[in-house]
Amino acid sequence: MAYTVDFKDVSTVGLESSPFADALAGLRANEARYFKNKYDHDFTVESASDAAATIEWVHRILEEERDIVIASRPLQATAFQVENIRMAYVFYESGLSVNVMYTVDGDAKRAVGFKLSDGMDIPAELVPRFKFARQKSKLAGTIRGSYFVIKNEY
Known part of the structure; x- marks a missing residue:
């Protein structure tokens, strides 16, 4: 079931199993x-089981571009287009x-971007390949982020 994310009243809907x-x-x-x-x-997410095609596309890019396989279980995903992106x-x-x-x-x-929730360790599959910059957010505390440029066509 789709969930439209409310940034005024932050909810853990669909993310409850995450520490x-x-x-x-x-x-x-x-x-x-x-x-x-x-x-x-409007940013709308679906459960991972309903967003399999999106997750497969993201995982294919990670694996083919940088040989990265995310060990953690996907909980939610979304795919959309804004302007030409x-x-x-x-x-x-x-x-x-x-x-x-x-x-x-x-x-x-x-590009592919990685963002780490406040308090989590950098996943082993991203160490030591990426350096993470810090950004403060009223909604998310301290966000650490990194990225790489996509070279191929997907």
Whole structure:
């Protein structure tokens, strides 16, 4: 069942099994606020079982680009397009969020982003390959993020 993320009243709906459910919900709400403010897009997520195609696309990019396999179980995902950018997000039980930004009319903006919920350790599959920058968020506390540029076509 689809859930429209409310960034004014942060909820852990669908994320309850994560040991970082509150922080992950704040991270998800932070993304929802960004897309609402920048693109007037309502950020809607589905359970992992209903978003298998999105999760497979994200996992394929991770594996083919950098030989990364996320060990944690996906809880929710979403895929949508704003302007000329195809977006996909997967939220994991470990507190990790992975997003893919993929321009559909050229390779100007094609990247994979990783965001860590406040308090979680960097997943073993991302150590030591990525350095994480810190960002403060009223909704999510301290977010640590990193990314890499996508080189191939997907």
